[in-house]
Amino acid sequence: MTKRIVAFQRLKPHHLEQLRTHFHVDYFDTLEGPDDPAFREALSEAHGLLGASLPITSELLDGAPHLEAISSISVGVDNYPVDELTRRNILLCHTPDVLTETTADTGFLLIMASARRAVELANMVKQGQWTSSIGESHFGTDVHGKTLGMVGFGRIGQAIARRGALGFGMQVLYTHASPKPALEEELGATHCEFDTLLEQADFVCVNVPLTAETTGLIDADVLKRMKSSAILINIARGKVVDEEALIEALSNGEIHAAGLDVFAQEPLPGDSPLTRMDNVVTLPHIGSATHETREAMAQRAVDNVIAALEGQQPPSPYNDVTPRG
Ligand SMILES: NC(=O)C1=CN([C@@H]2O[C@H](COP(=O)(O)OP(=O)(O)OC[C@H]3O[C@@H](n4cnc5c(N)ncnc54)[C@H](O)[C@@H]3O)[C@@H](O)[C@H]2O)C=CC1
Numbered sequence: 625m626t627k628r629i630v631a632f633q634r635l636k637p638h639h640l641e642q643l644r645t646h647f648h649v650d651y652f653d654t655l656e657g658p659d660d661p662a663f664r665e666a667l668s669e670a671h672g673l674l675g676a677s678l679p680i681t682s683e684l685l686d687g688a689p690h691l692e693a694i695s696s697i698s699v700g701v702d703n704y705p706v707d708e709l710t711r712r713n714i715l716l717c718h719t720p721d722v723l724t725e726t727t728a729d730t731g732f733l734l735i736m737a738s739a740r741r742a743v744e745l746a747n748m749v750k751q752g753q754w755t756s757s758i759g760e761s762h763f764g765t766d767v768h769g770k771t772l773g774m775v776g777f778g779r780i781g782q783a784i785a786r787r788g789a790l791g792f793g794m795q796v797l798y799t800h801a802s803p804k805p806a807l808e809e810e811l812g813a814t815h816c817e818f819d820t821l822l823e824q825a826d827f828v829c830v831n832v833p834l835t836a837e838t839t840g841l842i843d844a845d846v847l848k849r850m851k852s853s854a855i856l857i858n859i860a861r862g863k864v865v866d867e868e869a870l871i872e873a874l875s876n877g878e879i880h881a882a883g884l885d886v887f888a889q890e891p892l893p894g895d896s897p898l899t900r901m902d903n904v905v906t907l908p909h910i911g912s913a914t915h916e917t918r919e920a921m922a923q924r925a926v927d928n929v930i931a932a933l934e935g936q937q938p939p940s941p942y943n944d945v946t947p948r949g
């Protein structure tokens with residue numbers, strides 16, 4: 625029997641061609657949402673589902689009784705009910721590693737852009753407002769030699785820290801995980817309590833997955849404990865930060881600035897105060913969005929679903945479910 629997969633978004637013709645040598649493929653290039661009737665119809669017969677960031681509900685899974693594997697074109701799996709997938713014996717795969725360096729580049733871009741006010745000042749030039757010499761009111765703050773506090777010191781956090789420590793002579797602090805002696809040796813990084821990190825960091829850089837534990841982790845109290853000169857960077861997920869509290873802290877000078885790639889609601893609504901604040905750099909969730917990395921992510925997702933549905937161990941499984949084959 626030829627297995628069937630439903631694929632949506634982010635795939636190129638060569639990926640579809642590869643998938644079609646293994647499976648019957650229903651591809652939805654511009655899927656608006658999970659309620660599309662043709663998508664639901666295809667899902668009712670599918671063994672595999674491949675795509676990026678679709679909210680997966682119990683109701684959707686009930687309509688997919690043959691589903692064996694979901695292959696997400698993302699490393700973050702916060703939009704999947706992981707425990708429920710495991711209970712239903714559905715293997716979830718994701719795309720770690722291949723996007724680490726690109727996402728770390730974006731994290732560092734936010735550090736640089738927010739410290740040096742790059743977007744605000746570039747806009748000033750473009751709008752013809754560079755009319756007098758650049759004075760103190762336009763100055764930014766140094767990045768090199770400063771203290772970088774990592775909230776989340778996994779793959780991406782470490783890659784950002786490596787850029788900071790080795791490229792910019794920054795002192796790296798990290799919390800939560802058990803101490804990592806090899807990285808302390810390589811980067812001169814220091815393991816510390818969360819409070820110490822908040823008190824000392826010039827840049828607080830958020831790189832944790834969104835979970836029940838990390839939702840709202842950066843709240844009003846945490847923002848108050850940061851230096852008033854500190855800059856918050858969020859390259860993880862919007863809901864890790866209490867956005868209302870952040871807007872408040874940025875407005876009343878509790879913290880200096882923020883560089884954000886991710887938001888509680890995406891796309892960020894045009895009427896969000898964050899769109900109007902000069903001390904905030906807003907990017908449209910482009911952490912991994914380069915040609916090379918999106919290609920590598922799609923390829924990893926294709927390799928994952930092929931292995932999973934053919935009874936082999938996929939390159940990047942997320943939950944502990946044996947491929948059925
Ligand atoms: N902006 C973007 O485009 C992208 C965002 N991401 C986000 O970045 C997240 C991290 O990705 P990776 O570094 O590959 O994951 P990872 O699993 O390697 O690292 C996450 C780290 O956070 C730590 N952690 C978990 N809870 C914590 C807490 N309460 N306090 C401090 N540390 C905690 C974990 O122990 C782990 O070391 C993804 O889950 C995803 O949400 C990932 C890729 C692109």
Ligand SMILES: O=C(O)C(=O)CO
Pocket residue numbers: 697698699700701723911912913
């Ligand atoms: O992979 C992820 O988790 C992203 O946010 C986008 O690449």
